[in-house]
Amino acid sequence: MTKPFDVSAVGYVKRVVIGNTDPEKTVNEEDIEKQRQLLNRCLSDSPRGRIIGQEKNFYLLNIGEHQVVMQYIVYHVGFARRPVWLED
Secondary structure (H helix, E strand, O other), rough: OOOOOOHHOOOOEEEEEEEOOOOOOOHHHHHHHHHHHHHHHHOEEEEOEEEEEEEEEEEEEOOEEHHHHEEEEEEEEEEOOOOOOOOO
């Protein structure tokens, strides 16, 4: 059985974006996969992080007569301390 997570123990929060945050620039599948790998590493490596919040955002773009929806999600991952392997 795992110990309950105490939010007061969070000393560092990493904001991990999955998806495209800039409507002027497209993100390819390889970049999205790198974003996913970072999130998975944050949740599995030591010190192990926990998701403490989420942001869900989207853009509505008009391209000619067509309307396109671009969306992304941001995970806030809390750690007891800043991981040494984590780059800013």
